[in-house]
Every structure is written in C-alpha cells, then in structure tokens.
Amino acid sequence: MLLKDKLIKYKKQNFVPMHMPGHKRNTKLLGNDFLYDLDITEIEGFDNLHDANSCLKQISDFASKVYNTKKSFMLVNGSTCGILAGIHALTKCGDKIIVARNCHKSVYNAIELFQLNCSYLYPKIDEKTGICESINPKDVEEALKKNMGAKLVVVTSPTYEGVMSDIIEIAKVVHKFNALLFVDEAHGAHLYFNENFCTGAINCGADLVVQSLHKTLPALTQCALLHICSERIDDKKISNSLSVFETSSPSYILMSSIEECLHFVFKNRSKFNQLSKNLVGFYNITDKLKNLKILKIEDFKHAYAVDKTKIVVLTNQSNITGIELASLLRKNKIEVEMSCANYVVAITSVCDSKENLFSFANALVKIDEKLKKSAILKKFKNIKLIAKHPAFEDYEKKQIEFANSEGEISEEYVYVYPPGIPFIVKGEEISKEVIEYVFELRKNGLDVKSTFSDLPDKIYIKNP
Template identity: 45%
Template sequence: MKKENLYDKLIEYRDSGIYPFHMPGHKRRDRLFHGMNIDPYEIDITEIDGFDNLHNAEYLIKDAMNEVSDFFGTKKSWYLVNGSTSGILCAIFASANVGDTALIARNCHKSVYNAAEIRGLKAKYLYPDYIEEYDMFGGYDPNKIREILEEKPEVKVVLLTSPTYEGVISNIKEIADIAHDNNCVLIVDEAHGAHLGFNDKLPVAAYQCGADIVIESAHKTLSAMTQTAFLHVMGDKVDIRKIEKYLSVFQTSSPSYVLMASLYNCVANLKKNGVVKQNRQIECIDKFLQKTKGLRNLQIFTEDNIGKNSIFAYDKTKIIIGIKTNIIDGNILMNILREKYCFEMEMASLKYVVAITSMEDDEKAIMKLAEALIDIDKELELIYGNEKQLKKIPKDIFIKEREQKLLLAEAEKTEGEYIKFDESEGKVSLEYIYLYPPGSPIITPGEVITAEIIKAVEYYKERKLNVIGAKENIIKVAKRGLHKNRW
C-alpha cells in the first residue's frame, strides 16, 4: 500500500468535488494567483534590491500598508505574514510589561494565553455569557467588565474576542469606554471579522468602536492566502514604535513576498468591488435563512438572538447549524454533510456545526447546503430514530470559573509529574486542555482539575472532537504541595 504524502493529499482533496465551507476565504476559486495566470513560485523572492523590506518598509510595502490603513480608516495598519497569532503576541508585548495584570476573556485563542505566559502577566479571567440552547459562547457583559476593573485597578490591558468563531459580537464601544475610563488598553482579536467595517449591511469593526489594537485574519473571511493578517492601531494609547519592535520579533525575518502580494491584491479587490460582492453574499445568506426557516430537528442561529446573552450584534455570514435533538451531535452531522452531500464544514462542536461563507462563495453551493439541511432535518428521526440517545452533553463547562493556584508563568517553572488524567482530580494542571478549533481552553496551567472537567474531556474524546492535551490519558500536574497558598 502506497504511503500517503501531503502534496498528493492536497491534490486529491482539490479534485474530490467536496465544496469548502471552511477557511481560507478565497475558497480556492482562483486556480493560480488571484485570477491571474501566475504560478506563485514565479514570484517567490527575498529582499532583493527594489522590493522593500517588511521590517523596514520605506516605499513599496510601506505604501501598500498605508493603503490598508486608508481603506479601513485606521491610525496605522501592518501586514502580518505569521497569521493573527503573531499580531496577538505583538499587541500584548507592546501593551503590557512583565508582571502586569491583564483581563483576559476566557474564550480567547490559545495565542493569548501563550503571550500572557511568556510575558509573565497576571491573568484575571473574564467569562462570557453562555447560550445553553447551542452550548456556545455569547458576548461579554460590559457591566461585568466594569465591576472587575473597578475591583482590580491594577489591570493594564483587556483582551477580548469579537466576533467569536461563531460570529457573536459584543458591545465593543461600551467596553472600550469602560476600559479607557480605567486606564486600560483594549485589544480585540477580530480574526474572524476582517470582512467587517466597509459595508453598512454588516456590523461595524472593533477599530471603529474605540478598540486600541485590533488583529484580523485576512485569510479567514477575505480572499488572501492562509497565514496572512492585519494589525490595526487606533487612538494614542499604543506606542507605535513598540508595535514595530515586536513585529520584528514575532514575525519571520524572511517574510513571504507571495503572501504580501496576496494581501495587496486582497485589499485592491475590496476597494474595487468589495461592497458589490459582499452585498451579493448577504443577499444569498438571506435567501438561505428564509429557506431554512422551517427546520425542526436542526436550527440556524440568526440575528433574532441579538439582545440575549450579551450579544450586541451578529455576523450572519457565519452559518451556525444548531442541533435540537439528542440523537446526533455536531461531529455526526458534519460527517453526514461531508459523506452524503460533499460539503466540508469549518468545525463541529457537540450541539452545532459551523460553515464559514465569504464573498468568494458560489451562491449555488450555499443554496444546496440549505437543501441538504432540509433533507437531513426530514430524515433525521427515520435514519437515527432507532439508535440509542447520546449521553447528556456536559453543560457550560467552558464558563465555570476555575480555582487558580498558579499564574501561567509560575506554572511553567513549577516541578511536575505525569499521571493518568482520569486520576488527576484535585491536582493542579501544568498543561492546557482545549478543543481545536476554536482553541479556547477548558483548563489552563495553574488551575485545579475537577471531576467535572475530567468527565467533560472524556466525553469530548468519546464523541471524536479534537481535544488537544491529556494525550493518551496522561497529563502533567504540579508535583509539590501547597506552601503559603502557592505551589
């Protein structure tokens, strides 16, 4: 039997006929390079004469980044070729010093926790609201943020995710006012919202609402290639020189000109016909929502949820397919959509599946997805009705506050030992455990492992969700006992 290799696997997937309701946002519809008859290898160069340098941009690349800033209306914007992860690391290092306290939303991406750990920050966690019907994160309650900042005046920076992976948007304007009233820098991970901010038919972007630093992935919902992103700065609370210093630290010293050209073309295309294409996308989504209104066993998350669970706005270009029955879970639904209907979705959780749409989507494919969901909805009970009900889904495990014994940076230095995860109740974890995507932690280093966490993680693994951590039922925990309430 021939051993598989990555290149052949990619070609096989390209030719499979499976439609991508997943990232990247260009949806592979440009067979070569943004519609031009160019092989990317032909334009893959290094910093040769006449082509500028990302880390000391003076003309070509500087002009291109200024065009980004002009288009989005920011104080200053930069290209990122190491993804939003590099932008998040840079933003945190530029805004907080070693030992500072940060208010971190618990559903932030793992890169936020990595930055807090290596920067030696003291983390105070903010738990978002919870949407029980979908077992999904809601928005952030501004009043809760106000209470925390007034109680903890030592907080220097606030880090939030908006929109979430699922398109939930919080009241960033009110939160920004609260953060600034308490002398905090507000950083917003808007990785899933690069398509916001230039069309009044969708919610506004975080940098238009008072956020100081905003990081956006250009490859998630726009047409740029994977690993590309933007970092935007607004206002006067951020030191631009510090941003540029840390960009040179957290980005490769050999930035890809192919990726930068992809970013340039992405913005050029947005300026030329972005609003027209986005209007067409929105019209198609509205038709999809109308067509799927009658679903009974499945349900589509809509703007009707605005005003509940601290949801200030909703990005309807994300299609969230909720599961009302306890006969199947999201992973099973995703497999049905792949194997029977040739749709590859972005991700599956226990009670929903995510489809990411973009301006590059084929409108016919979106309507075929609606038809597939109607078929599945009708046949669901006939197909699975005789099967055993799934075990009860662990409830709101992600938003229950953990007992924290160690700071992230302290946990990194703490002597540990490896034990069986199913025997770790009461121990202090020295590892992260999270579902990926989206990468929000179930537990972070320094927190006490509970029986509830063990049970939930075992259930997620049983349901074949992508659990990172506690591999092969082994986890690293703190070895020493408590001493003056410290490990």
C-alpha cells in the same frame, strides 16, 4: 503521496468549501497567478517588511486607508503573531492584564511567555450548546475595579461561532480606567464592507485590533493585519515587537496576496451586497429545518449581536451529533469549518457562489428530513474556573491519571482544535465538571488535545 499531489487530487473532487480560507479556491473570480516564478526575497527594489519605506509601506498604508486606522501592519504569520506582538508591546513582565476566558490559545501563550498577572472575564455560556456568549461591559468594569492599574484588556469579537461583544461600551469602560483595549477580530476582517454586517471593533473605540484576512476574505492562508486605532499606542513599540515574533523572511506571495485582498475589498463592495442577499436566501431555505437548527441571535440570552456570515448549525435537538452532521455533509461534497458535539460551524465569504451557498442549504434540508427529534447529549455545564492565572510560577510537576485529577492544579493546556480555546489552562484547578466534559467530548468523537500528555489517560499537575 506527496502533499502537492494530495492537494491536486482533493481540488479535482470539487468539494464545496464552507470553511477558511476565505478565497474559497475561487480562481474564476480571483485569477490564478500565485506561482514559484513570483516568489522572491528582500532583493533590491522590493523593500523590507521590518523597515518598510517603499512598495511594502504602500500596502500597509493602503490597509490603513481601507480600514481607516492610525497605522496598519501586514502579518504573514496569521493573527497569532499579531496577538503575541501586540500583548508584548503593550505590557511589561508582571503587569496586570484582563482577558476574556474564551480567548484563543495565543493569548494564553503570551501571558505565560511574558509572565503577566492575568484575571479573567467570563462570558456566560449557553447551556444548550456550550457556546460562549458576549462579554458584558459591566463585568469588564468590575474586573478593572478589582485589578486597579491593569494595563490591558483583551477580548475576542466576533468569536469562532460569530458572537460579538459590545465593543463601544467595553472601550469606554477600559479607557475610564486608563487601560488599553486589544480586540481579537481574527474572524471579523469582512465586517467593514457591508452595512448589513455588524460594526467592527476599529470603529468602536478599540486601541489595537488584529484580523486574519485569510479566514473571511480572499487572501492566502496566514495573511493577517494588525491595526493601531488610537493615539494611545506607540507604533514604534508595535513594530519592534513584530520584528521579534514575525518571520524575518516574509513571503512576497503572501504580502502580494494581502495587497490583492485589499484592492478586492476596496473595489468590490457590490459583491458583499450579493453575499448579504445570498445569506438571506440561505436563511430562508433553512427556516424549514425541523430537527437541525440554524443558530440565531434570538437563541441566546446574553449575546450582544451575531455575525450572520458565520453559520452555526445546531444538532442538539436531533438524533445526531455535529460530527455526524459534518460526515453526512461530506457525503454531499460539502466540507464545513468545524464540528463538535452539538453543532457545526460554516464560514461563508464574498467568494462563495450563490450555487455553493444554496447547495449547502439544500443539503441541510435533505439531511434534516431523515433525522428525528431527540436530545442525545446532556446539557453542557458552565465549567467552573479559578480566577487567578499563576501559569508563570515555577512548579514541580508530576503526571497522574486524568480521571483522578479533580482539585489538582493543571500544568497543561487542554483544548480542542479548532477552535483552540483551552478549557483547562495551565495553573487552573481541575474541576469534576471539566473531567466529565473531556470524557463526554471523547465519547462524541472529538480529539481533545493537551500540551504534553495523552488525554484522557494522563495529565501533568503541580506537585504540591
């Protein structure tokens, strides 16, 4: 079957999409006019994204107005290309960079490609769920003291699970050490449109912020923005780097979708109020869950704030895994964003109807009634990681049994996608805990990926 036919068939099944893209296929609300007959290239009168001075510049300028930034750039290759371009523009080969260990794999790719000298910030990990909590500003200060002259600090806020960090305090510390702060806000483009949402990084002192519009707002997949938020950043360097990492044939359909999205959020604040109210309804209905649990800020010990539009349903006190919950929800025609051993993640957006959100809540209640309380999974351990990132050194490598790789230096990245946060980074020592963790994930049905080998059988390591 052709992909197009598969997509049409799936559409006809009317699943409730509790996942990205944030437009939720809600053509009733957004219209339905992105078709072939609008797809063009840089013909006369349609500007050029990499040297914009007319209609495309107007969209970027509007993005800058909507988000109140110094300058904004449209991205049609997702936040991934904004992360690569941003880190490229703000560093030189061999520079010191400090990154949160729970960053997306694009940050690690940038470190390796640009041969940066990286140190990590370790968020505390919630023992019961394995979820990373906030980055502590004191840890940022310690890291900057230990790495004098570091150019750039990169943190993710909100995370895939909606955990926010205190960007105001982190920015103060970073600027005290004359470094720059780049916030990966891929999951936070919606935060600016309702006072009940957490405050976004643009308003908290970050220098550079990347957002995936497609994840939480009505925009087609791949639509994203890169915002310059302070005078410390040279916009020429950013646009130069974007011309390296962003396609030279940007889709006019995607750029038009970015514009539509910006106009939508500019004109429809009331719809975000409605989402906020509907979420209160969702949380009220799911308050009666006995075995499943909706993750809240009180469940964390070290979280600064959480984004309530991300719904994390914990299964760790019940007799099912997150993967089994996702499958039960699928039987109720509800598809979530991600499932893992201990929980599922659902993404809500301004395009979710009240009915869809409530049918998700009611399905959880119905499933919950048939479950039992029990902890079938052992507690997640805080995986020990080495502090230095020697990924760019040229090692000889050899492949060995993964089960026997304790103490070796990994030559591969190991992760589950989504969310694509590596739990073994190239250049790190492989610990006993991480080996056990990978086997446990596999036992629970998770597809653990690595760069070259077939896990959990083999892994490439540094040949000493």
